[in-house]
Amino acid sequence: MEFFKRAAKTVRDPNAKMIFLDLMKMEEGHIAYIKANIESIKEKGRWQLKPIEGYDEGKTAETVFKAREEGKAGETEFEIGEMTSDLSAIRIALAIENDLYEFYSRASAHAKGQDAKAVFKKLSEWEKEHREMLEAQYEEMREGFWSKMGFSPFD
Numbered sequence: 423m424e425f426f427k428r429a430a431k432t433v434r435d436p437n438a439k440m441i442f443l444d445l446m447k448m449e450e451g452h453i454a455y456i457k458a459n460i461e462s463i464k465e466k467g468r469w470q471l472k473p474i475e476g477y478d479e480g481k482t483a484e485t486v487f488k489a490r491e492e493g494k495a496g497e498t499e500f501e502i503g504e505m506t507s508d509l510s511a512i513r514i515a516l517a518i519e520n521d522l523y524e525f526y527s528r529a530s531a532h533a534k535g536q537d538a539k540a541v542f543k544k545l546s547e548w549e550k551e552h553r554e555m556l557e558a559q560y561e562e563m564r565e566g567f568w569s570k571m572g573f574s575p576f577d
Contacts, residue, residue: 424450429511438508441559459541469537512560522547
């Protein structure tokens with residue numbers, strides 16, 4: 423989460439900035455969900471399957487995709503160096519989200535008990551959505567970078 427906070431402060435692309443800010447909020451929700459599960463296991467001896475009250479991962483992700491489609495964050499001209507820096511931040515975030523997705527997927531596959539499997543599956547699904555958001559942003563930014571550089575791989 424700390425990486426997303428720093429990236430949101432440093433990237434120049436407004437769409438990337440918006441995604442990092444939203445990812446930060448979503449990861450805070452994940453932390454709350456994990457903490458609720460730890461407390462539930464300690465106090466009740468069982469997993470907390472319900473999402474945290476007031477937190478809706480799907481709605482947040484939907485808002486990000488909708489804003490991207492509508493171009494709400496806006497378009498800006500960037501220098502090549504700024505573009506490569508932003509692309510690097512997105513790639514690092516992609517690696518983080520992919521690692522988390524794989525971790526939770528493995529945890530779900532190896533968990534004992536259906537409730538534990540369900541909790542880890544939910545977390546892996548959330549991370550997969552994050553990865554998809556970042557992949558879409560990366561593709562868009564990469565195409566812009568290629569265009570600015572006059573590069574067209576299929577011409």
